Amino acid sequence: MPSQSVPALYAGDDHAARRTVEFFTAHVRNPNTRKAYAKAAAEFASWCKTVGIEDLRLVQPVHVATWVEGLELAAPSVKLRLAAIRMLFDWLVVGQVIPMNPASSVRGPRHSVKKGKTPVLGADEARELLDAIDTTSLVGLRDRALIGLMVYTFARVGAVIKMRVEDVYVQNRRTWVRLHEKGGKRHEMPCHHNLDEYLHAYMTAAGLDAAKGYLFRSAVGRTGQLTEKPMSQSDVYRMIGRRAIKAGIATKIGCHTFRATGITEYLRNGGKLEVAQQMANHESARTTGLYDRRDDQVSLDEVERIMI
Known part of the structure; x- marks a missing residue:
């Protein structure tokens, strides 16, 4: 300001x-x-x-x-x-501008949240979305790798678009990614085998070899050619909207959807909440719990019991 x-x-x-x-x-x-x-x-x-x-x-x-x-x-x-x-x-x-804080004694409205509002996809929908991406183009390979990264590492879009080429590296014969999260925190995650494939297919096709260069780069109009500049958060949001429409997904999804989807599927398949918390780099397990949407399926199954 x-x-x-x-x-x-x-x-x-x-x-x-x-x-x-x-x-x-x-x-x-x-x-x-x-x-x-x-x-x-x-x-x-x-x-x-x-x-x-x-x-x-x-x-x-x-x-x-x-x-x-x-x-x-x-x-x-x-x-x-x-x-x-x-x-x-x-x-x-x-800073001695005013003698007291007039807002310190003011209480805000009560608000209790047990489940987040972020739209999530089922595992089948997420798979359909990824499979619907045309990977014969460089932009398609980029988009699949970007969405896959958010799904399999629970990464925030803000951390993804800041990644450099050097943030994808090999350690103990396994591909890892380095995420630069909020507050300057560095978070490292091993890659799921699907994500490993997506990242290397994209990086090889794009010829990304400059370690300090951005990993996910914006494209020049409809040419399919990538620039040296990183994608913005709005670029990613628009891309997700286009990919969802093409895949026939009716749910209104956004960047955060894939973080919630990955966490929900991890927990649904026997994962532990405290481990999900570490993977998502959350300070509190309560925050991670807001992304747990397993009860949505339970509710849906119960509603179908109303045989009218």
Whole structure:
């Protein structure tokens, strides 16, 4: 967030403006979190302006609570916005911009989640999707390898698109992949035999030999030729949509679908939750449990017992 774009609420003086910019540049390192928090901070500043609050030091807990109550959003979105404001004000308190954090005592809406909302595919659907990809083209080989990587390693798309050629390597006669996850964490996983095949077929066809070059590269229009630039997250999302339509998959899937699909199938076939947690590089087994959709099949089987 450049200093010239800091909302007036946080730019009462040079020190406040500089401290606000530092929060979004030096303190919040994840680009997605930074974008979400900046949006929340701007929304709160806009609300304050509408109610006549132009000085940050005039903001009281009742103002933050009133703003939160007026947000017509789902509970997780409200909690995210409140967390953003709370963290920003903490940073400003430490920087001696304001004497106290007016958001610290404000409670957000209750929200309990036992099952995630990420759409998942059955093993047969995932197989159909992979088999439907035309691997006579370089782009097809790339797409199959990319989707296979997310399925078999439970990788986040953000980690996949940052991979370099050197992040696919051989150790003890087995192909491994190195993922650079959130928070600068490095996560290494051995390859499933299908993924091993997909990766090497793609890398051989593409002639990827520059170790520092990106692994999954964008294509030049419809030419099928790859550039030196990496695919973006939106590139991957659009590609998945096209591949799903071509495979006849009606489920509205996204990048995270394959992480949830891989975890669910691993657990369904006797895998252990704590091992799935390590494979997915989750801090908590509870987070991994949100991706466990085995009960969906149980529910479906039970519904079919209604013989009407």
